[in-house]
Amino acid sequence: EKENALRAVELGAYDFFAKPIMIDELAVILKRASYVTGLERDLEILRTRTGEQKDFEGTVAMCAPMLDIFNTVKRVAPTDASVLIMGESGTGKELIAKAIHRKSPRRDGPFIPINCGAIPENLLESELFGHEKGSFTGAHVTRPGKFELADGGTIFLDEIGELTQPLQVKILRFLQDQVIERVGGREPIQVDARIIAATNRDLEEMLSTKEFREDLFYRINTIRLDLPPLRERGEDILLLAMHFLNLYNREYSKNIRGFSNAAHGTLAAYPWPGNVRELENRIKRAVIMATGKLIQPEDLDLPYDDELGGGVKRAGNGGLSMQPGTTLKQAREETERRLVAGALLRSRGNISAAAKELDVSRPTLHDLMKKLDIDPGDFKGKDS
Incomplete structure (x- = not known):
């Protein structure tokens, strides 16, 4: 009976079908169940991997550059060496700084972050070094x-590249002598704190223009960590997406099991200009908005370009968005990757249709997919 079938679903059954059994319907249900089971197995593997990285404050990765950074964090954390973290906005600089702190002998002490670019210049000195009563109007x-x-x-001095020259001098004095002076103060105050700095600016370029002090740069640059943008962490995108799915499933009491093949393809093809922070916000939205057991591309609400497809985003000049310093070889491979992924997404993994759209032969497309490490199976499925 239908009531019993619905009750079975509530107790954990995947689906039900009415008698007499229709072979085609049964085949579809079994195929879907097999796919979802595979997703659940992948999710459990990913949960294990993310659990292994819990000491890194939610920063999970499989790609070699990030694993190298994790290993460097383990080596540098027990010391008091100054650390400079470089990377685009949204790459997780503060999370890495927290990981260093939590693995250090200072773990029981405070972790104090300050964004040097978010506070007006006339208030920043007081925020950093404090002030004495009566030192300026309003200092009661x-x-x-x-x-x-x-x-x-x-x-943690985030966006240290935004500091004025006078404040750079005061930071330098602290690094040399471990003392600071409050605004309006006369006596030096001894402070025992480790500095971790971060920026998304090119400090070496700022040295040449005298915007940033050379002596301060070498003081904070004892250990340097360069965080790669998410678009260069292809194998981490689904890992992070699953991590955030698990996180927001718990927060919003949802039970979304994973991503449709089409959503998987969309995640892989999109260039993620906002990096990990953008991915987290997209997954958070998707968990809130999704109505089915799997997240669909429309739940992610990514800005598509219909001409290029697959979540590929155009730059403001009408070309594909590339970063300064990108080599011709890198640009060619990135363009090929996005176009191939977009064609496979629109054809739902049909290699013949994708090859026809790209105006290449099937063998040529196979060679491209092998070179770019693209699996057409990631784009198969009836949802698009």
Whole structure:
């Protein structure tokens, strides 16, 4: 009976079918169940992997550059060496800084972050170093700054490239002598804090234009970590997507099992200009908006380009978005990757149709997919 069948689904059955059994219908149900089971198995593997990386504050990865960074974090964390973290906005610089702090002997002390580019210039000195009562209009009480609050722990100077020259001098003095002076103060204050700095700017270029002090640069650049953008972490995209799916399933009491093949293809083809932060926000939205057991491309709400397809985004000049310093070989491979992924997404993994759209032979497309490490199976499925 239908009521019993619905009850069985509530208790964990995948689906049900009515008698007499229709072979075609049974085949479809079994195919879907097999696909979902595979997704659940993959999700469990990913949960295990993300659990192994719990000490990295939710920063999970399989790609070699990020694993190298994790290993460097383990080596540098026990020391008091200054660390400079470079990377585009949204790549997870603060998460890496927190991981260093949590693995250091200072782990029981405070971790004090401050975004040097988010505070007006006339207030930043007071935020960093504190002020004495009466030192300026509105200073009604003495107030410690971020450096004093970080005593015994770590201060994270995000966007350090935005500091003015006078503030750079004060940071340099702290690095040399471990002392600061409050605004309006006369006595130096001893502070025991480790500095971790981060920026999305090219500090070496700023050295040549005298915007950033050379002596400060070499002080903060004892250990340098260069975080790759998400578009260069292809094998990590689904891993991170599953990690965030698991996270927001718990937060919103949802039970979404994974991503449709089409959504998987969309995630792989999109260039992620906002990096990991954008991916997290897209998955968060998808978990909230999804109505089925699998996330679909429309749940992700990515900005598509119909001409290129597959979540590929045009740059403002009408070309494909590339970063400064991209070589011709890298640009060619990235363009090929996006076009092939877009064609496979629109053809739902049909190699003949994708080859026809790209105006190449099937053998040529097979060679391209092998070179670019693209699996057409990732794009198969009736959902698009």
